[in-house]
């Protein structure tokens with residue numbers, strides 16, 4: 374059970390003067406249960422890439438396999454794929470439309486043709502998973518705050534109980550508290566269900582704490598693809614493409630340069646605290 | 656699919672047609688449309704076709720791009736064809752059941768189709784080679800004299816330019832929302848008419864909300880830049896006729912004369 378991208382290319386507006394190669398020869402293997410951070414500068418092709426994973430965009434070259442089947446075969450069930458690979462779009466609150474929060478979350482599972490009871494159970498569970506309090510369930514989604522809307526939209530996809538959850542910049546435009554809450558929820562959810570999660574972001578800080586693997590995109594190509602620690606070793610290269618390693622990485626590098634015996638591979642504040650205390654003890 | 660609608664979309668490239676003064680293009684388009692309704696014989700249509708072909712060639716816009724726009728009027732075209740074919744009285748060629756096709760009907764239908772296609776292509780060339788801003792600048796300047804009659808020329812031009820500018824944005828937005836709802840299992844294609852209409856709700860509600868939000872943002876942005884209409888406003892790039900614009904006017908005049916001559920000779 375996995376997603377495989379084989380020499381995937383995507384050209385927007387092919388054959389016109391606006392032709393733009395957004396993806397260039399992408400080869401990836403995404404095994405089950407991994408927590409992946411997809412990182413890249415604005416316009417590097419992250420959103421384009423994730424829309425290929427659930428078949429919404431058709432590659433202009435190459436193939437995509439989900440659980441061993443080519444998703445663009447004529448007899449492949451695209452609708453089922455949409456439910457298996459759940460994609461939460463950038464600014465997902467723009468897709469809300471129902472009169473109340475609960476019915477909006479029901480939209481996804483209802484489209485799967487489930488019984489009314491099952492639909493409601495799933496919607497309820499999803500809203501609980503994103504941590505929205507009961508009092509909001511029967512309010513208009515348009516009356517909620519930005520962070521709450523975002524949660525409702527994420528619940529709308531979770532309610533379809535996907536095997537793979539892709540979130541395109543779920544924290545864009547949220548304050549630090551809202552951001553941490555959402556990311557913590559997602560991490561918790563993944564612990565609970567063991568589903569594959571792909572988190573798109575342009576902030577290393579956001580993902581460093583949570584993910585097992587980081588894929589760095591640059592100008593439509595995969596630039597780095599490794600464990601967070603390994604990726605952050607290339608912080609100079611990352612800076613060149615408009616990204617940066619987490620700030621602790623810089624602090625550790627600086628401490629090392631100033632003669633402290635610390636590990637420079639540290640990526641979270643917790644680890645850094647421990648390492649600095651250890652270094653000072655001696 | 657939605658991108659097939661080319662009317663109101665600008666095609667970015669550098670050509671002599673792109674560089675022409677928008678007033679020239681507006682006047683030419685109007686003249687061309689008039690000429691299509693004036694000519695009434697084969698030579699005239701060939702002339703109109705040649706003129707259009709020349710302009711398209713010069714504009715460097717791929718023909719493919721324009722033909723794509725035709726799809727959106729296919730339905731209209733077919734209706735016009737059928738009506739003309741069957742409802743024009745005259746010398747009967749074929750007749751079955753209660754319907755009859757006449758010689759005049761065929762002629763009328765073919766001319767009608769050609770006229771429609773040329774009409775749409777002609778106006779597409781203008782919108783494809785002129786940015787909405789230029790277009791409204793040109794319009795404002797051309798309609799300027801009407802200000803004497805208290806016509807709010809600037810306001811009309813501004814509204815037009817905003818409307819034109821928002822067509823591609825809204826199309827893009829539609830595309831995005833459609834994809835987002837498809838990711839939630841929405842199905843916009845199958846089912847009967849009622850089901851299809853119902854399936855549009857998840858698309859239209861967010862679209863309207865977003866349109867209103869954008870309108871609001873735009874109003875706010877204009878307000879905070881102290882926008883206050885046409886009175887005493889100067890332009891950053893005032894429209895000034897250049898040599899090529901005079902030549903273009905000359906060419907259009909020649910075309911019109913030829914059209915009239917053709918009409919007269921073959922009358």
Ligand SMILES: Nc1ncnc2c1ncn2[C@@H]1O[C@H](COP(=O)(O)OP(=O)(O)OP(=O)(O)O)[C@@H](O)[C@H]1O
Pocket residue numbers: 385386393395413414415416417418419420421422463575
């Ligand atoms: N529908 C489209 N038509 C034409 N070009 C597009 C379209 N969508 C995206 N692009 C172009 O493809 C490139 C990659 O876009 P994409 O949205 O994948 O970037 P991204 O990495 O998600 O950026 P961001 O961080 O801003 O969301 C951009 O340069 C963009 O201009």
Ligand SMILES: [Mg+2]
Pocket residue numbers: 419420421463541
């Ligand atoms: Mg994006």
